[in-house]
Amino acid sequence: MNTREIAIKILCSFEKDLKLKPHFERLTKQLNFRDKSFVREISSGSVRFLKLLDFSIEKTSGKKQKKQKDVVRNGLRILAYQLFFTAVPPYAALNETVEAVKKLNRKGAGFVNAVGKKLIHFDYRKEVAKIPDEMERTATLFSFETWMVRRWKRFYEDWEKLLEGLNKTPPLFIRINRIKTTPENFAKLLKAADIEFEPHPFLPDMFRIKGRINISSIPGYREGFFYIQDPASFLAAVLLNPAPEEKILDIAAAPGGKTTAIASITKGKAKITAVDVNENRLKLLKENVRKAGFRCKILLEDITQTTSLPENHFDRILLDAPCSATGVIRRHPEGKWNKNINLIKHNQKLQKALITSAYKLLKPGGRLLYSVCSLEKEEGEENAKYAVSIGFKPAQFDIKFEGVGKVYKNTMRVFPHTDNMDGFFYAIFEK
Template identity: 65%
Template structure:
């Protein structure tokens, strides 16, 4: 299959389970970096702008997208995405997509060709402006579910459009230099010598943004564990915990280990860290990351502390609870998150977060510190959890480390793509 055929196939699989990664990895493993990048962009973009693309296709074709054959429906989506958002020559976008659909549904080639030609001159912005309802208009233009747009408007008011717009942007690639293996200054020299364009974070020196499209495996020290791919917002969870050498630290829901390994680096492998998770496969990945990054102060354990808490009460000086959540703050990295969320999922997550906090309270030493974080924009998983924590006995305290440049101060904070350029995260810090 050529790249567009693969993209169509991935999107057909996506429709079945609303997942991208497993299908992408399986169907592109034999492609070159360049072709994988093309397929990734066309698939992620089509999922990101699904509602807008379907609106436009239905307008020019007069046909309901839901009634189309899956391969035809998704061929039209990748074609519309190329025409609207990519710099692919128009004749190539149409011709190559028509050839792709022939692989699945030969008799649909003429239809796809005709729709493509109509899309070239279609002004989707002007057509969307005609939609009378505000929420339907905004949710179509930015391609989000109506219920998401309504609740974020209630939460964030005038910031709504900025939030939607920035969640639609491709997330930057940040790496955390692994100071257990290499000095920051030395690694920056390696990047320079390799001709890699990069930018050091303005106030977190070990965080580096890699510019342009780069094959991760081509970065210096990839095989040696010199870096870990991690967004600044994720790293902040470890920083704000303010871990100390010689202390006993618990990382709950730790896999695949981005924050666990960050904590280990911050204490220079001189702490007693226990990382727990309920997922065996993700724990295996965590163990591999520990080994690759040279972390030797972490013990891993498969357990669900809400059902079988194996630890003694008042055991830990520090607890990090980066809780399972809806993930609405990382939609720019996972555009499928627009379509696989629900209010019931948010409520389910809130129950789980509360249950984890209850157990974590028992395990924290009096005077100890717990850092709660979620990659979520939802108030139920952020501010409402703070109220719950205070009700069960936690006490507010201020962050030891403050990042006032990005508004992280006091005892809780939110960061956003449109404000801080990070993933959307919520943090709160407590003592007992």
């Protein structure tokens, strides 16, 4: 199969379960890095702009996308994406996509060719501007569910800039593992390997890797010198401010980004306990801990039920809670289409149960850092109020960054469009 055939197959599978990563990984195993990157670009890009692409295809074809065969529908999507958002020459995109459709559904190729010729000259901005309802118009242009746009307009003044930020492909950041190296030494390794990079503006342990690169080709990949992590995720561990010898609990810890970050900050000298309810993800955590080169207690536990963990025991707890993950949509565009209000409410109940359990496990005078990669107030600010209602005291962040995020009392939010990182909420408490 060629790259466009594979992209079409990925989208056909995506439609069935609204998941992208497993289908991408399954269907691109045999591809080289360059082809894999192209398939990722056109498949995830098509999912990112799904609503806009379907609007444009329906306008040019005069037919509803839902009524098309899946290969035809998704062939048109990857074609429209190439025409609107990539530098692929229009007629090359058209010819190659029609050939891919022909191999998967010969009868549909002629239709894709005819609609594709119209798409080449289609001005989607002009057509979207004719949609009378502001929310529907904005949701179509930026390609989000309309209910999401309505909510975020209510929550955030710069909501359109937020939508724009969530549509941008995220940069690649790596966090240095201080157990095995230092930022200075690692920078020398990158320079020696001719890898372009730049230090993060306020997190010295992080570098942004420029251009497209095969992760396994970065020096120290096998040795565990670094961990791929967004600055917002690392910031949760930084704001926890862990110290060597402290007893630290990481709740919902798998696959280990924050556990290994805590270990790196304390150079492997904190007494870390990491718990998670998912056995498969716990295997990833164990592997990441092994690779990072430190020891910690790893437990398969649901702390909202009966737990083996001692009460009033931990100096610091990091609760990066399971959430709707609307803050990481730029990284996982399928998140635009697999969320709903019920999911947010369900998550909030779980988050409250975790906060309640964390209160029992934290020692008096200890600190809890609560975080979620969510833009939803229910999962952020409302839960911060709940934490206070059960006995937590709002605290001050030990570490502050000038001009970063929106800080209000003991809470902080960061955003893609203002901070160049995933959308996260943090709150700090004392018992």
